[in-house]
Amino acid sequence: MxxxxxxxxxxxxxxxxxxxxxxxxxxxxxxxxxxxxxxxxxxxxxxxxxxxxxxxxxxxxxxxxxxxxxxxxxxxxxxxxxxxxxxxxxxxxxxxxxxxxxxxxxxxxxxxxxxxxxxxxxxxxxxxxxxxxxxxxxxxxxxxxxxxxxxxxxxxxxxxxxxxxxxxxxxxxxxxxxxxxxxxxGESKATAQKPSRIKPPMGHDNGWWWEKVASDGVIPIQRCTSCQKLRHPPRPMCDACGSQGFDAIAASGRATVHTFTVIHYPQFPGYEYPIVSIIVDLEEGERMASTLVDCKPEDVSIGMAVEAVIHEDEDGFKIPFFRPAAR
Amino acid sequence: MPTTLHNEAAVAGIGQTAYTKNSGVSELQLATEAVRKAIDDAGIQPSEVDGLVTYTMDSSDEVEVARTVGIGDMTFWSQVNYGGGAAVGLVAHAAMAVATGAAKNVVVYRALNGRSGQRMGQGVSGQIISSDLIHWSWYMPFGLLTPASWIALQARLYMHKYGATSEHLAHVAITQRMHAQKNPNAAMYGKPMTMDDYMKSRMICEPLRLFDCCQEDDGGCALLITTPERARDMKQTPAVIRGVTQASFEGQEQMTSFYRDDLAWLPEMELAAKRVYEMSGLGPKDMDAACLYDAFTPEVLMQLEAFGFCGRGEAKDFVTSESLTLGGALPNNTHGGLLSEAYLHGVNNLAEGVRLVRGESCNQPDKVDHVLVTSGVGVPTGAVIFGKD
Incomplete structure (x- = not known):
């Protein structure tokens, strides 16, 4: 306009x-x-x-x-x-x-x-x-x-x-x-649609990761097929050996909270606030950003043990979250 | 041909518009007003300008600015990426251009309707700011959508590791708000803040409260850069560039460098510090004032450490209620900074650095020979040292 x-x-x-x-x-x-x-x-x-x-x-x-x-x-x-x-x-x-x-x-x-x-x-x-x-x-x-x-x-x-x-x-x-x-x-008036989280664009370098989350119910970690180095977030070349070949392993899902924030504002449609946002150290050594669920904001702490859970939104989108680890 | 940018360029003019919440004009108008004022400040004609540098995020492109302002032939222009990290990069590019003869007089500028138009604090959802959509996609689905949320993750770890508290962050915010009370062009002019005001401000992304976050504003700001020789023939006392560098460190991402060993440290700032100190032959003790990038208060603490004003983890003890004020160890953001003057993406902090060297700050310390100015934190960035001629 x-x-x-x-x-x-x-x-x-x-x-x-x-x-x-x-x-x-x-x-x-x-x-x-x-x-x-x-x-x-x-x-x-x-x-x-x-x-x-x-x-x-x-x-x-x-x-x-x-x-x-x-x-x-x-x-x-x-x-x-x-x-x-x-x-x-x-x-x-x-x-x-x-x-x-x-x-x-x-x-x-x-x-x-x-x-x-x-x-x-x-x-x-x-x-x-x-x-x-x-x-x-x-x-x-x-x-x-x-x-x-x-x-x-x-x-x-x-x-x-x-x-x-x-x-x-x-x-x-x-x-x-x-x-x-x-x-x-039949939904030409977008009026009835419930807002949902912002979806990742499915590009060549990241689409496979989300597809694997949905199809296998695991957190994939990209692995260089030449030197075996793991890397996350995925990228199209190994920064250690230069190889473009890769496959992925499934993370165990065991992780610890490296750092966190509790997000209050601004609030976007499609998310429930407050959000406990976390960076976790996966057991395999890689780090990733995610959300901590089943945990009150006041109960999260640096170093706490968490475990992965694949969450499914109402619209069918699957995303890996974490929850406090079972004792 | 120079092999270093030490003493090869100087800032000869600065210009800025009013900083407001609703400019009512186009970004091009803000940009050209700031550029024209920088040229007038230097006392030269627009036709003598032959180079322009701005942000990749800026909407006013170089030839539109040139044509509007009456700049004629140009032999150099460029744009610097990474949001507020670009601020010092502008100076570095312009300094390289004048030092090598690629251009004689280069104006660098940034103008934005940052409050009435596209608001940075509203995050990356509505309209993706960066072409690096895939990069953001590792954060967006999890609701990590705003600069405050990304910086909060790092701030939390820093505070956890070194025992820094909200009160330490408050000192940064309160000091800069105090400085803004003497700056009529500051958005927070006439709005002093107490510790109680700070503590009562609402949580945005824990541990960041509202007053830990910079504002959003409309405005434009520009600097004219030329060689020290030419600058001496112009109207103002030159602010000579003693050292300048861009800096991106291994594992760098744009705002989300979460994958390095130590998240409680700014290695790109450490790299910038090493470079500008080496180039200038100066050290932290030689800095009489600073304009450390302050989109969020914890960034100031972490930079005090990276630039060697105190040891690692000691910034919380450094930022007492007086240390960053006029009489303190390091007067910082004497104009109010991004927190209390305006969010001009760091270019207004550069302009203040120049004013400090000229002796024209609204909070002028007695003796200023050298001023350190840095650009964006959490992004590929840079640092510059301005010196008195």
Whole structure:
């Protein structure tokens, strides 16, 4: 996208900031016991203050109240929410359509923050006003470049009493791997795809290594077929004898932590934070970078014994991690 | 033909733009403004410049800069690889060019919208910075995506081995922040920092907190390099290059040299030190000030050792609250450095080295005959010693 075109797009989307998404939404039903019961069933919530009228009498509330985290549920529009992205019917839809039309076809909900002022009582009506609160500058993320859009919703009852608020942030992005996305038929809207870790490009000098991880379930270590020297990460020539011939041995998987860091920020989609990142000394003498799993960040230490475990992502990608060694 | 770069070249001009978080202009505009100011500072005409050097990572290419600034015929240009490691390389290439006659007056520059445009701290995911994609692929799938994460691995081991703590790192950050309070062009001007502020800053990649990491900024910075003879006829007091070298050590990778015996040591910096001290006939005791590359605070500690200002593992005792200040053993990054002035990829540290030799720093020590300036840590790098003519 040219600078000018981008400027024009940004001017267009920034005009949405501060606008209400639409009119105030009024809950279809007042706060009521059947909805509370269903919600508690679905969430596995068993607290008697929400479910048992007699027990609730003995609480500070004196009657059944609604779980605070239900706040948004009272004003949800149901299936109607699903419509409107092709034929926009409110400002949020219009904003998303502008971005989608400019190639930002992916959507990810990134985070939400809710504030509850007080418990809701039976019979109260919940009203919500949602405003487009902010749009970030363009960010480079693991799934592609895009804009974070934050909406802010304020909740009131029928008398205008404050009940709480919610901010909700989504990333609207250009899928980084549009080709891969396009090849998955029926998923032309990359919207449903869960982000996954950044994959290694499979080049001539490294592709075989990842393939072996996946097919053999081991950590391969490249070996010079001329002088037998091991080397990692793989490279196309032996730095000791100059030979280009190589094969690989399977590492035992036993290793010790040479050094580590716990990564908190920045956070990329497709990874779970904090990440305990490690450099390990493999028993065979080579070093490699990996991730320590099944270990709390405060429990990792330099010199600790670890063992390899081949992890498989939901999308089938296999990657060698380590976990604390069994005693 | 010279066989060494000792006293063969000098910095005759420096130029810089404002350092901001959102320049609102193109990188080419930043580059050309800095280049033009360096030429004006030297007191010569753009048409007298016949060489340009920049970073491979820079987006403003040489002929575009030349045409914009009004530089005419050129007989030398080059680009230096490896991010912040290139800073001193620029000076080395320009010095070689003027020493051999490949060019007479060479301007070296770096300009970036490092905050409002492509941000380095956001890592290698969105857009791969390096063509060396395979190299990064040994780290990306594991979430090791940012400079902070790579340096943290090395810093952790260094601190473990020698007993250095967050407080030791804090001294580096706090001292440089203090220096920036006298530098109106520093991003952290007017924002002093206490030990408490430092300790309360959030963890980025343990053990690195937010204030152990440099900033991201927009701006441009340039130096004009020529022979000492020509420099003497120009407007400013020359900063003569007593020694300069690039340095990459066996087992070197770009930010990820995790495969050497001792990760708590910077062998490429040790190589750079050996070379510049030999070339200049000087040693650590002769350095009156330094601008040690400071993208992350532990890098300063490790360089103090590599350049012989203290013994191996002793930097934690060297970096007391005063040692790196004006009255201390080694005034360091008197402009605030990358941590507190701006992240101009190290070229602003070179400019400060020149100001120190000229006697023009905003925190000028009494006597400065020699200043050591280094470039990127963890990458193929280099070092230069500027001296008073």
């Amino acid at each position: 040219s600078d000018e075109k981008k400027k024009a797009l940004e001017a267009q989307i920034r005009a949405f900031v501060g606008k209400p998404v639409g009119p105030v939404v009024v809950g279809r039903d007042p706060v009521n016991e059947p909805m509370i019961r269903q919600w508690c069933d679905a969430m596995g919530e068993t607290h008697p203050a929400y479910l048992d009228a007699d027990a609730a009498k003995k609480t500070v509330h004196g009657e059944i109240v609604a779980p605070p985290t239900m706040l948004q549920a009272w004003v949800m529009e149901g299936w109607a929410m699903h419509e409107g992205y092709d034929e926009p019917k409110n400002e949020q839809h219009r904003l998303h359509k502008v971005l989608a039309d400019n190639g930002y076809t992916g959507v990810l909900g990134t985070n939400t923050e809710e504030n509850y002022t007080r418990y809701l009582r039976l019979g109260e009506t919940v009203k919500a006003l949602t405003v487009i609160d902010s749009i970030s500058e363009e960010k480079a993320t693991g799934v592609g470049i895009g804009y974070f859009i934050t909406t802010k919703t304020t909740f009131e009852n029928q008398d205008g009493e404050d009940l709480g608020s919610m901010s909700f942030r989504v990333l609207r992005f250009k899928p980084a791997n549009a080709q891969a996305a396009a090849s998955k038929e």
